[in-house]
Amino acid sequence: MCYGKQIRASLPVGARIEKERNKKYINMNQEANKKEALFSAKNMELLRKPLNLDNPITVQVLGICSALAVTVKLEPAIVMSISVIVVTAFSNLIISLLRNTIPSRIRIIVQLIVIATLVILVDQVLKAFAYDVSKQLSVFVGLIITNCIIMGRLEAFAMANKPWPAFMDGVGNGLGYGIILIIIAFLRELFGSGTLTIPMVGELRIIPQAFYDMGYENNGMMILPPMALITVGLIIWIQRSRNRVLIEEK
Amino acid sequence: MSNKYIFTYATIMIVIVAALLSTAATVLKPFQEANARAAKMVEILKSFGVESSREQADELFNRYIVEEIAISSGGEVMSLYQKGKKVRGGDTRPFELDMKKELKKQLAGEPATFPLYKAQKEGKIFYVIPLYGKGLWGPIWGYIALKDDLKTVSGVTFGHKGETPGLGAEIEKLPFQEQFKNKVIWDAKGNFTPIDVVKGGVNNLAAGQQLHSVDGISGGTLTSNGVDAMLDNVLRIYKNYIVALRKK
Numbered sequence: 001m002c003y004g005k006q007i008r009a010s011l012p013v014g015a016r017i018e019k020e021r022n023k024k025y026i027n028m029n030q031e032a033n034k035k036e037a038l039f040s041a042k043n044m045e046l047l048r049k050p051l052n053l054d055n056p057i058t059v060q061v062l063g064i065c066s067a068l069a070v071t072v073k074l075e076p077a078i079v080m081s082i083s084v085i086v087v088t089a090f091s092n093l094i095i096s097l098l099r100n101t102i103p104s105r106i107r108i109i110v111q112l113i114v115i116a117t118l119v120i121l122v123d124q125v126l127k128a129f130a131y132d133v134s135k136q137l138s139v140f141v142g143l144i145i146t147n148c149i150i151m152g153r154l155e156a157f158a159m160a161n162k163p164w165p166a167f168m169d170g171v172g173n174g175l176g177y178g179i180i181l182i183i184i185a186f187l188r189e190l191f192g193s194g195t196l197t198i199p200m201v202g203e204l205r206i207i208p209q210a211f212y213d214m215g216y217e218n219n220g221m222m223i224l225p226p227m228a229l230i231t232v233g234l235i236i237w238i239q240r241s242r243n244r245v246l247i248e249e250k
Numbered sequence: 251m252s253n254k255y256i257f258t259y260a261t262i263m264i265v266i267v268a269a270l271l272s273t274a275a276t277v278l279k280p281f282q283e284a285n286a287r288a289a290k291m292v293e294i295l296k297s298f299g300v301e302s303s304r305e306q307a308d309e310l311f312n313r314y315i316v317e318e319i320a321i322s323s324g325g326e327v328m329s330l331y332q333k334g335k336k337v338r339g340g341d342t343r344p345f346e347l348d349m350k351k352e353l354k355k356q357l358a359g360e361p362a363t364f365p366l367y368k369a370q371k372e373g374k375i376f377y378v379i380p381l382y383g384k385g386l387w388g389p390i391w392g393y394i395a396l397k398d399d400l401k402t403v404s405g406v407t408f409g410h411k412g413e414t415p416g417l418g419a420e421i422e423k424l425p426f427q428e429q430f431k432n433k434v435i436w437d438a439k440g441n442f443t444p445i446d447v448v449k450g451g452v453n454n455l456a457a458g459q460q461l462h463s464v465d466g467i468s469g470g471t472l473t474s475n476g477v478d479a480m481l482d483n484v485l486r487i488y489k490n491y492i493v494a495l496r497k498k
Binding site: 069070121124128220 | 255256259260263264267270271274275278281282285289304411412413414415416417419468469
């Protein structure tokens with residue numbers, strides 16, 4: 001796929017890069033414009049792949065920062081996961097609807113505006129009608145807008161696919177992100193505090209007092225970010241041992 | 251894609267987004283403010299042990315809060331309101347005073363007034379003082395309720411905007427707040443001791459010191475320091491008024 005040789009050498013660099021990019025999008029769009037049933041195998045694959053083989057955190061290595069920040073307890077991890085699923089799905093949908101109109105030179109800015117507007121609107125509506133949920137979410141608003149997964153999916157998928165597949169892709173990646181987040185938060189809270197905090201239910205003590213009386217102590221390191229990163233590493237290790245296909249060729 | 255297209259596209263997008271966000275903010279503002287006021291009442295009630303939902307907040311607030319007072323930093327009573335109606339003093343209801351703005355005014359050397367709530371529950375009197383300060387990532391706030399001896403803490407509540415979940419954010423949770431019950435802000439010798447948030451275990455301190463200290467949060471040192479500073483700075487403002495009231 002050597003686009004370079006097809007572009008006239010006499011064009012200035014900027015215009016050449018833009019032509020290449022536009023050609024790439026036209027090719028991807030032609031593929032995507034073929035008709036597909038709503039829940040066809042291809043669309044369901046968009047939901048399934050990010051859960052394991054194309055997981056945004058463990059395979060695409062995106063969104064690590066929030067995976068460290070909000071996984072000290074289980075409840076914020078769940079709230080954050082739901083928010084990311086909603087924002088990724090709907091920003092994918094919006095950008096996909098607009099994809100043929102966005103000027104390529106400002107497309108990153110346009111994507112950022114769509115994400116930020118969506119998150120702010122959701123936060124404002126929650127503050128008015130679901131105040132308690134919005135109080136939990138307000139802390140994360142900044143973290144969601146800067147989450148690389150959302151921008152990453154917009155660039156890699158929504159810009160060149162039809163709205164419904166883009167929506168499914170957003171949901172799939174959000175779910176993949178959510179699963180990892182919940183696993184990490186589960187381990188960190190269980191071993192770091194001996195409890196599990198579930199939304200609407202509250203804090204449940206899991207490790208009984210009897211264990212502490214016998215000398216068991218909470219692992220303080222689990223509450224700190226480095227352990228979160230090590231936990232992600234362990235999950236990647238387990239995932240690759242079970243799926244040899246993920247191991248890169250030397 | 252010509253430059254003209256790019257500029258037009260960008261301009262139209264900005265106009266649409268700005269219109270969308272400002273419409274949403276304006277239309278939703280009354281609902282948001284009502285929620286915020288109710289949440290504030292819930293926090294004040296919670297500090298002296300009255301559990302309330304946001305729907306019941308207004309009714310319970312009027313039932314339990316007998317006086318709203320605004321004091322100057324010198325300890326002078328500037329206005330007195332009861333059940334939302336002015337009894338004497340200025341035009342601003344103490345409930346509407348913004349601690350953040352008043353503290354800023356005071357720092358700038360301008361005259362500032364601070365709210366204080368007198369509550370009555372089951373025959374006992376409580377005094378609720380609002381708190382406002384700086385956490386690690388953003389503002390922190392809360393309410394401290396004193397028993398009628400104006401010395402013993404009946405309870406506290408804390409809130410924050412952006413502290414780290416599981417670390418600094420724990421100031422919002424019951425275990426941290428429970429520690430403050432029955433601590434004192436005046437020690438046996440009569441010294442002013444706004445509660446200290448200490449690192450390393452309250453149980454390791456001398457018995458006299460334990461009475462006005464609580465444990466900080468492991469891993470949330472800077473937020474804990476913020477709480478310590480907030481109690482120190484704000485209670486100092488109310489000190490003169492409290493001293494005068496205790497003498498009576």
